[in-house]
Amino acid sequence: MNFKSDNEAPAHPRIMQALVEANEGFATAYSDDCYSRQLDARLSEVFETECRVLPISTGTAANCVALAEIIPPWGAVMCHARSHIQNDEGGAPEFYTAGAKLMPLAGEHGRLQPEVLAAAIDGAGVHGVHNVKPSVVSITQATECGTVYRPEQIRAIAEVAQERGLPLHMDGARFANALAFLGASPAELTWKAGVDVLSLGLTKNGALNAEALVVFGHPEWLEGMERRRKRGGHLLSKMRYVSAQILAMLDDELWLELARHANARAAELAAAIEASGVASLHWPVEANEVFMKADPARLARLKAAGFEFHIWPGHDDLARLVCSFATEQEQVEGFARALVE
């Protein structure tokens, strides 16, 4: 019973089916195939605005190609202290940006606070060339704490950024989970709220290896992003297979269906934890991640009973439980029972 990560789930059968269907005949290499060429139009439809799309096979690469294009090497990325780019990408953002600096900011429940952000930007560059220069804001949706930014929260951050001339990047590794939770449209959570570029993650949501860098406006970024994707070794020769996954995810709103499933399991898990009397929720559960506080001995017993999850580094009483499209109700119920035993 694996609650370790949505990354450990398999690919959804419809994704696999799409791969099989894409596996017919020859196709132009390097993202010039008939699947990849549909992406701009298809995503423009989904996002209700003209956008440009680069298929890419990891979220780290999507984030880094985007950030590297947007900021100069002497720039700073304003981000949450818990963000994936800051903690979990092995320094990839610094590598791709030729040494830009990430400025980790505090903020409750994994969300950047507009006033904290504003103060950080305004205070960071007062010494001119002696400082790095705040150059982009990056937020994660859903956040690393399993919470979700509301459209107006994104808008407030975007306003702080725009007033200071900084574009807004969204790491959407779990973007569909946020969509599903809010019932909002993709447009409302992105460009309508001021997002300039989105790393749209589909792998955690049930793809095999498919992410999309979605750019709203900013045609001046395209060449650089394509060049950086190539230089990063991420321009797959047989890109059709990545693009076919993206298209399959959007067909009949599969991405939302899968995210709703994962969110529902997380909500059930959260309810069970709250009802347990022996554990509590560390952060509100709004997407597919559950952060549970419990006695370390109890956590150890759960592990011994075959439940897989991560103990949060440095916090032996904090467990992260992640649900995915592949998490079944019985698994959650089994966990709930074991929790109180």
Add this chain to the structure above:
Amino acid sequence: MNFKSDNEAPAHPRIMQALVEANEGFATAYSDDCYSRQLDARLSEVFETECRVLPISTGTAANCVALAEIIPPWGAVMCHARSHIQNDEGGAPEFYTAGAKLMPLAGEHGRLQPEVLAAAIDGAGVHGVHNVKPSVVSITQATECGTVYRPEQIRAIAEVAQERGLPLHMDGARFANALAFLGASPAELTWKAGVDVLSLGLTKNGALNAEALVVFGHPEWLEGMERRRKRGGHLLSKMRYVSAQILAMLDDELWLELARHANARAAELAAAIEASGVASLHWPVEANEVFMKADPARLARLKAAGFEFHIWPGHDDLARLVCSFATEQEQVEGFARALVE
């Protein structure tokens, strides 16, 4: 009728089957799954020596992760002027190495010449810190000209390199084609001939997106390679699908079967060209690439007739025709007929 690139072929059905089979249940993320964990042992068997393997999804990434680990930023990569790393990776080697320099060397039929290499290494660094420092030799097997290094040719290059303290990297984007042509063993073409690290390409040979970085000895390189793969955004969360492809390619020697098929089609094509009286071979055909010289007007007619291939940049009378596992005998025969029409 696509002779443009082996990259434009689909994945072989047995590869697709392997993906489907791997798509069962949960698997530990980030290359710690049961497929990825088999790679060291499986490749050690195939190469008849203990080796360490990093699965990775593009050849550019494999080459660059390897080179970046081996040389310092002030180092120089000694390579053929026609090599992929020099011409076709958009500067990825310079990016991954933090600005190392590639030193392109001349050599007939795409092969590095030991004496040219020796002179280049010996002459390159005479001004100490004012020069970059030759730090690694990289060769391509099969070469960019469609020829194949014999074991003793590799050995001669390795000796030049070893005498000067430089390791030897092999870009094996079409390694299986070389194996198939020579009937040599993987060991004979690599570590037994002095190769320290191999970028083993399987995508052109019929995989979907699967390459393997194979390290012979040099345990001191492992951490850096793993870190660089991660920093490059190439540590796929669902790596099982890459590793499953690699394993499938080795099962029952599928990789050799596919390479033999592609080579055979190329040999037929070459024979037809030589027999045509209207075209000639620019370089010996030893693997799955055919370089054909013909009148530009004739090349244009072939294109108009639906044959797809690349005209070599700067040479309007030179066509590159590539065969793959998916190239059928009738296609070659069709081309042969059209050529003389």
Add this chain to the structure above:
Amino acid sequence: MNFKSDNEAPAHPRIMQALVEANEGFATAYSDDCYSRQLDARLSEVFETECRVLPISTGTAANCVALAEIIPPWGAVMCHARSHIQNDEGGAPEFYTAGAKLMPLAGEHGRLQPEVLAAAIDGAGVHGVHNVKPSVVSITQATECGTVYRPEQIRAIAEVAQERGLPLHMDGARFANALAFLGASPAELTWKAGVDVLSLGLTKNGALNAEALVVFGHPEWLEGMERRRKRGGHLLSKMRYVSAQILAMLDDELWLELARHANARAAELAAAIEASGVASLHWPVEANEVFMKADPARLARLKAAGFEFHIWPGHDDLARLVCSFATEQEQVEGFARALVE
């Protein structure tokens, strides 16, 4: 009356005299002149151990060449949150290290705390390749707060570092001020306390543009440091003039004489502030920097009266006053009078 920075003082007359004397005849270029060739021996004498020395013209370059050599690109530099490398070098450390990460740590009075450091190192890398890897510890002597590490404090930090396999770098932009304050020997404050490499700053202390990278042990670092200095554009063709300054600074202990002078003025300033009743010291004054808290209106009046100093960013009631070899007692007395007016 300039208390803005010791960087704004001129060069000491004996430094200028050394330049004039070095300006005779031809000298081998690129640090192979008779002055530069004396440095290893001369500094080995001063530091009472065999050390290797690279002359260089800025402290930022000295820090960055050192750090870049010591850590891999995926490494982390453990440093104080107020350190110069973190805040004041415009991202130069990230540039030179090809994107390593600085991990800013809290610590009273600008000093790293051994236990904080230990926890940070131990906690930072628990996710393997997903994290950057703590790879070097860097401390500043005297600190950015104007305080001085005692030998035993350095030793305690070095022990934390050594137990974890990390070398210790010291940014000694104001090293002589620390020496002068403690009356300790250069050896006691460096290698005897566990420092592996020192950026020895002389420019703030009265040189024109002279710093020395002093390496204790670690012959394996030398080539890389020399190569990185060159690649950074810091191998001056006429290096004799930098090296002559370094030698002049050491002659008759000029460096200590100048540092004692600067420290003495700072101590007088501190005493006057404490006695004033209208201002207070923000941090203990142990070297040549004084951090004074006072009413913003009073600070404005002092500025209007012609006293130059920096208001600390984000703190309108905190002034930094720096003394140098060129600060005269009357200037301090003048400031003291003006303060209470």
Add this chain to the structure above:
Amino acid sequence: MNFKSDNEAPAHPRIMQALVEANEGFATAYSDDCYSRQLDARLSEVFETECRVLPISTGTAANCVALAEIIPPWGAVMCHARSHIQNDEGGAPEFYTAGAKLMPLAGEHGRLQPEVLAAAIDGAGVHGVHNVKPSVVSITQATECGTVYRPEQIRAIAEVAQERGLPLHMDGARFANALAFLGASPAELTWKAGVDVLSLGLTKNGALNAEALVVFGHPEWLEGMERRRKRGGHLLSKMRYVSAQILAMLDDELWLELARHANARAAELAAAIEASGVASLHWPVEANEVFMKADPARLARLKAAGFEFHIWPGHDDLARLVCSFATEQEQVEGFARALVE
């Protein structure tokens, strides 16, 4: 009797005098002093157009800061195969540009040929993102062969560059020698001929450590150049001393006086060689460098007699002899006599 390099000469007495004069009182740090602030106006006067100037202490840094700002990491610098940036800067251009590629081109006497350049640019990028992208042209004045570009030669190169949207950089390590040889104005050899940015070298010409990056137009480059200078560790705190040298060099046309002196000695040397009957000139002598072909045994005798010069790497019968402001007529005569002995 040192003909090894103009880098081995001392600083001219008037430069040293300028340093002594600049060494009065306090001055704002980091290039905001009264000397540095004069540079824009002073150089604008000399170049007869509004230009912006960054003082910097090495030519390598000037070249690299300029190139890094102009081109993207995936760009290519089109330059002569003998250029300093290609051969003699230890990979600094690759470092500063985050891995851009230098494309070395052939050309007689060290000069780029417009038609070779045009073909190289047009041929280099035909494979889009798979190739690096020609992004700047860099020429050296005087060339590495000791020859000088005429204004119309520069103009022809600039036209090739401009038609393709590439800016033109000039490495003017020996710019004054070119001016002196041609009797042309600084404007005629730079912006009037299409140069966008000049690395103006003064160190080889008799300064201690003074170069100036001179930008014609392109205000959009300024921030990046200043940031990159800082990140490179090249923003000297006491920049006044560099700027004072630059100003002193321009006063009463000292730079031209010194260059004329050096050129005159080189011309005398060339005449003596041609008259000797035992040696010959390898390239035309137009600036202050003389490339002499002679029997290796004769070269060895000259060295044994105390004449210092470089044997060209890989050519044991080719000697480089460099004259400077400090080269005296008797030295040349002495060499001439020794040559024929």
